[in-house]
Amino acid sequence: MQVKKTEVDERIERIKNHKGVKGLLIVNYRDDKDGGQSQPQFVRCTMPQGPEATNYGVKLASLARQARNLVRDLDPSNDLTFLRITCKKYEMMIAPDKDYFLIVIQCPSEEEAQ
Numbered sequence: 001m002q003v004k005k006t007e008v009d010e011r012i013e014r015i016k017n018h019k020g021v022k023g024l025l026i027v028n029y030r031d032d033k034d035g036g037q038s039q040p041q042f043v044r045c046t047m048p049q050g051p052e053a054t055n056y057g058v059k060l061a062s063l064a065r066q067a068r069n070l071v072r073d074l075d076p077s078n079d080l081t082f083l084r085i086t087c088k089k090y091e092m093m094i095a096p097d098k099d100y101f102l103i104v105i106q107c108p109s110e111e112e113a114q
Contacts, residue, residue: 016046023047025103029061064094
């Protein structure tokens with residue numbers, strides 16, 4: 001039996017297959033009921049599961065949460081919609097939602113080689 005791809009699956013495939021993309025993660029990151037911060041849960045991950053994927057998910061989701069808090073502290077009526085970090089080796093793009101973070105890691109030098 002063949003499973004029909006959803007629109008979300010198709011979009012993930014399109015992003016994942018873009019030249020230079022190293023990985024795509026969708027991370028669920030909610031606060032604990034006691035008010036503490038919980039560890040992120042991976043909803044989708046195109047990178048091999050392991051310490052590298054976990055490290056990206058934990059650190060980038062945490063950074064995006066801090067950036068969101070900064071934006072809200074500066075202007076309570078505002079919210080973070082997108083965060084892009086460019087370094088020598090990789091570019092990391094984070095699109096936060098209410099409970100999820102979409103994280104894309106790409107190697108810009110591979111993209112420029114087109």
